[in-house]
Amino acid sequence: MPQVTAAEISRMAGVSRATVSNWRRRHTDFPSPSGGTETSPAYDLDAVRSWLSGRGQLPAEMPAEDLRAALRERPEKGEPLRLLPLVLAAHRLDPAYLDRALDLPDRDLIRRATNLTGDAVTYGGDEAPVLRALLRCVRVDGALVAADLLGERGADDSTTTGTYRTPAEVADLMADLLPGPDQRFPADVYDPACGVGGLLAAAARRGARRLHGQDLLPVQAAQAATRLGLQFGKVRADIRGGDSLREDAFPDLGVNGVLCNPPYGNRDWGQEVLAYDPRWVYGLPPKGEPELAWVQHCLAHLAPGGRAVLLMPPATAERASGRRIRAELVKSGALRAVIALPAGAAPPPHIGLNLWVLTRFDDGAQTAPDTVLFVDAAGPGRQGWESVRDAVLGAWSAYDGGVFEAVPSVARAVPVVDLLAGPTDLAPARHVQSVTVAIRPADHLRQVRRRHAELRHAAEALIGVTERSELWTAAGKQPQTWRTTAVADLLRGGALTLLRAVPAGRVVAVDSDVEIRAGDVILPELFARPYRARVADAADDGRPLGRQHLLLRPDPQRLDAWFLTAFLSAEENVNAAATGSTIVRVDVRRLQVPVMTLPDQQRYGRAFRQVQELRDTADTVSRLADEAADALGIGLTGGALRPPDEE
Template sequence: MTAAEISRIAGVTRATVSNWRRRHDNFPAPSGGTESSPLYDLEAVRSWLGSRGHTSAANPTEELRTTLRLRAQNNSGSGGSTTDLLSLVLAATRRKPEELKALLDLPDGDLADRAARAATDLADAVPGARPVHFTAADAPVLRALFLCVRDEGGQAALSALAERELEDSAASGTYQTPAPLADLAARLIPGTPTSVLDPACGSGALLAATARRKSSELYGQDTLPVQAQRSAVGLMITAPEAEVTVRTGDSLRVDAFPDLTVDAVLCNPPYGDRDWGHDELAYDPRWAYGVPARAESELAWVQHALAHLRPGGHAVLILPPATAGRASGRRVRRELVRSGALRAVVGLPAGAAPPLHVALQIWVLQRPEPGGAERKSVLFVDTATGSDRGSMSTSVSASVSGTRPKGGSRPAPLDWAGVENLAVTAWEAFVRDPDGFTDEPGRARAVPVVDLLDDMADLAPARHVRVTRSDIAPEELAADLDAARADLLRSTRSLARAARDSDCTAAGASAAEWRTATASDLARGGALAVLRTSPDTVPGGAGGAHGSEAARAVLTAADIERGTGPTGDAAELRDSAAPLIAEGDVLVRAVAGGEGPMARVAGEGDTGALLGPHVHLLRPDPTRLDAWCLAGFLGSEDNIAGASTGSTVLQVSPGRLRVPLLPLAVQRQYGEAFRRVHELRAEARRAVLLAEETARLLAAGLTGGQLLPSAESGEGVQGGNSHP
């Protein structure tokens, strides 16, 4: 276990753990890892903490994770793998809290016997589960599991067990579908489908979303046994009245439900899989719309979903954007459009689901009915650009100022309510009256089928909903241009003032020299403190140290480089004790390189944000150090180079950064000069962005016909009639 995990167990900060290591000779020695990132034996640490009277401060879920790791290390107990505990979660959720308390009070041997009987009784409900035999040695993990179910619910215990099994099996690509995205996908199925299939069910999030909408027959399949088992147990907990059937296996190669037709299919299939069975499935009857190319596994999943629908049934698939435009898939895409099977494509913002850097899409399909109505158009919705935006000046100001005004002009967390409202409202209006759908330029548009049947059959929403020349009135574009130009003029004046204010004088015949000290020296003397967040990140880790962290932003190294306010997501922080940033803190990027500044002073807009990974925080004593002076010297090129180690990636060691020892009054003079340098950088970035926006509006208006060159721009232009 890492030092961060020790801090969570003991309920202390990582700095306290570091102090224990230095001050106590009997603190457990590292059992692995590296000198800079040591790993400790879990049992030895817990024994040491117990000898000092430190009871565990971890929540029940974290305690279960810790106990599972200890069980795996010791390899004790004959109860089998972690998956053998999954059916026990289901049994525990069917017990009342007082019954679970009674189980917890049993002696170890009796507890093991009762748990084994309870898990075995429900083994048939879990795919691939076997009869279980626990021993007294398994009592710690059984108690942790029952306690987690009692205090935090079955889903929390289920997630901890599945995570452990996935780590042990080294499975990759097992992303969970976020609950808001699963709910959106379920809402795109018209009505309330009785029977629903997810052929790549993973953790069961999509099926659970339909169960919340009262679907009563739930079918799932997944290649990983632990995911199929997790999905089955989770669905039986979420929807105890529903009929749940989950199987293990590859749906494309070995379909567990070959004769099943359902009302709806929801699926978030694996992406970019070139080994999906192209050669062996070349003549499969599911390919009614064309044999998918080897690189088009996603189009194989699309047709698999359609094959399992009853006529008129709907399918919703979450797909990568490349599926909409890759040349190798154009024939299948054309046939899906031509036949009327494709009803809508919804573009999502980046960050909606893993992989977070990709703007995924939702495809809504419907199996054609014999003799059904002709489908003349396909709906395209772009939720990534469809939300209302502020003025150009506000958005640019937010992106270059380095702080954010009160009211939150920084990039906000994903607005799921807005995404869902735009997508569902447009889809429901389209379903009611496809021919009478009113387009919303830039947000949603119903595109005639004939317009989609070109050589590429490109189905990217952004391409089809974009605002065209016919959507913009000349007066509107001219007004936007005037506003952008006015902002640019104000920005250039501000840039000129910043350039004048940054004036300095020559030092004389030779450069000024100072006596310097390292940041480590200053920290030992109490002049500053050096803090850092754990560099490890996993989804859903933060939240224990400062209350509910989901609403807090995280300041990242990229924010310092770009000069933006905090834009990181607290859900991706592993370190539950991540420091909170205070105004006046000095923030230094932990990896050297890039184009932007290496350091800055935290302003009002950064206050209260969590410190992100790969950022050092130096908190100066304001009676001894000026923050702006400190940031200016710490971020200098020579200082960063001298404090960096590595060959390809240069890691900045904050303790090695050097600071001149100057009287506080002199520091403040330097600090004011460095603050003006920061303002010069910010104004320059702002002016560049405004100039780009002004040029874009000019070019768009001239090429679109909404704007004409002024008389000073040339002669002979009269409404398009000109002579060479």
């Protein structure tokens, strides 16, 4: 009998996992576990459907959940590989034909499914339930949904670590860096660690017509081929499984474009058996530098004049063990640019990754460049992804087009001879912070005056905020005290719902399956000073909850979000709920909240809004003061400003 987990029940009903937990505790008629484990029980699918239907919580159709349940009943690890060809075949069918196939008896359905794949896969008699669930999912939810569900199962069966799915925004940025100075996008693009095909899809959207990819996990390679076939029917995609470094599936391939997000930190990449490999033109990569092996692998597959863009960990730019290879890449002209992205742009979220732009020169027709471009898009002043993207593409377009001028604190073209004179440190921040450019005195004076005007305006706003707090009064001779209740009690009573970001998996994970709503309260899971919860605003609405964060969703008829936020951030409260020694976490369920009527909560909530406004305005004043001071300093040292004669 098919079974479902609590997570799957939450998806079926369109509620949070915390709501499912509340149902289990508060409703005696909720179905009892029929399998699983004590910590992760499983429930009979039909019983859960009946219970949800009786409460009006069950959607009319749940083909995706039916497919998950059907896959759960089949423990074979190779199941996704057997089913993915059917997804692509079913996608091409007329909906009426697919409906007729779903009405067939089991034996005829199995025969039809085998025929649809061109007899590439022969399905057995016990596979009728999963085949029916798969075809129904394709019919109702779409083939991409079905392919991704099969990919989830394939990832669950894998133990591979160190690889992450490239976020769509980063994939698009990498693809936008691939065209040459003529702005023509390469027709042939290769990704040697293609995962589910996100980078190749970005290339196809920009005009690539022949895609080549390889991935260590066969199920990922199959999923990539399926997804690309579903989205880009006229594009030729040749996707293969296997280890690109040890077993290159395209040894003779030369393309004009390579995109790659290689796996990080894998010391067992094959250095011992690949010591004499001809790909190591720039030197044998040390065992602890697998990323430099991927760099040279990508360069080996570039045709003369081709370009590669790789997403790299920042340590590769500065580790002593890779100095010699970095120097060779710089000296030969293969490395064109290193671009620092802000932390959180791509997993792992706590690290700001780098983009390396590389090229393969035709020695007889081209002269190696004498500079390398460095862009620090992770520095202050970049608010939001669009700002990051504009800074990167603006600097690269100017540099690639031959009309580049350094941008202070953002971008600089560093002479090759300067890089080779030291340890060949390629960290962008170390190079762009020392930018000096010719400054037009009149223009710079206008910038200084504009910054001063902004600073004065922000200072006036700060004075206004502080004046409003003068209306506050002392509570009396002794501080007020309240009866308190724990967050755990508010969760049990339904006044709060607790949501947690799903930890990102190795290969197919997204940052989170929890979407933030305006009015939610977001808390860090790890303790750090200052520890502050915050109220989500309209800009947060619809965004995924970040990892190592928790979300409390208050019932607005019972709890004020601002009131809740302030008391959850109180220092004594947080200290009492902190656990652990090396890694200190905050047990949010132990945090205490005063018991007040909703009008009193709202009164305190308005006051806490003022506190946050004071903090935000003070931060703005501080930032603008720094910018104004920097502008004055740069103007004086750069010769654009002259101090007054009088003291």
